[in-house]
């Protein structure tokens with residue numbers, strides 16, 4: 001698990017300003033890497049820039065500086081053929097299983113579309129090949145073979161997310177950007193989908209860049225964790241270390257924000273959290289950052 005797959009170096013992303021105003025910088029020199037077969041968790045609260053970073057890896061964000069290298073090649077300077085191959089090797093699973101699947105397509109169509117799109121001239125798969133592939137993909141995400149004939153609306157949120165994962169697996173990627181893939185699911189469904197992510201990784205060796213606002217979710221899956229705060233990485237390293245014994249006050253705050261069932265412990269955590277918030281506010285004030 002040592003070979004580097006993705007290298008993000010000093011990445012700056014700026015969105016265009018409103019009404020010809022100055023561009024808005026949302027990532028301020030972010031560096032991290034993902035190795036083959038590992039999960040890197042990217043955690044931070046709303047607006048910290050997690051989705052933007054995931055989109056940048058997919059070539060969908062306005063990069064203003066730094067670089068993103070995949071397999072050693074800068075994704076900003078790829079030939080057409082390399083770009084096509086990259087589009088196969090990096091896939092994405094989005095947060096919302098209700099809007100990420102075309103409601104008019106059967107599950108078989110959803111799962112064969114990426115395969116058809118990759119074939120020369122978009123040639124359709126033979127009926128037998130498509131059937132085999134769909135059965136295999138459904139099996140990988142533990143859905144029954146008969147699911148192929150049905151429409152997305154016939155499935156629960158958790159099942160839809162399994163279908164989205166199967167679609168991402170169709171092209172046998174090396175990296176999947178998972179953008180809050182369990183946030184829309186209830187807790188027990190979350191646990192089952194997270195177990196599925198892990199099982200797929202063990203079997204296929206796929207790597208994940210796993211974006212979540214929830215430290216508990218990230219902890220469950222990640223070998224290494226990066227904590228993003230206002231567009232900067234404030235903590236980055238071993239998953240257990242960052243999620244259980246964080247050094248940065250912001251990560252400590254995120255950890256304390258995760259609910260615990262026991263009321264006394266919860267009260268203690270709330271007090272700790274307020275203390276940390278106050279420290280952070282004072283530090284920000286001293287650094288001249290507007291809250």
Ligand SMILES: Nc1ncnc2c1ncn2[C@@H]1O[C@H](COP(=O)(O)OP(=O)(O)OP(=O)(O)O)[C@@H](O)[C@H]1O
Pocket residue numbers: 015016024026044045046047048049050051052053213
């Ligand atoms: N297309 C865009 N144009 C302008 N600003 C944007 C655009 N997309 C995101 N932003 C801004 O960039 C910042 C980071 O947003 P981003 O969605 O990456 O954060 P996030 O950590 O994923 O938050 P959330 O969990 O709420 O999605 C926010 O201030 C957001 O308003």
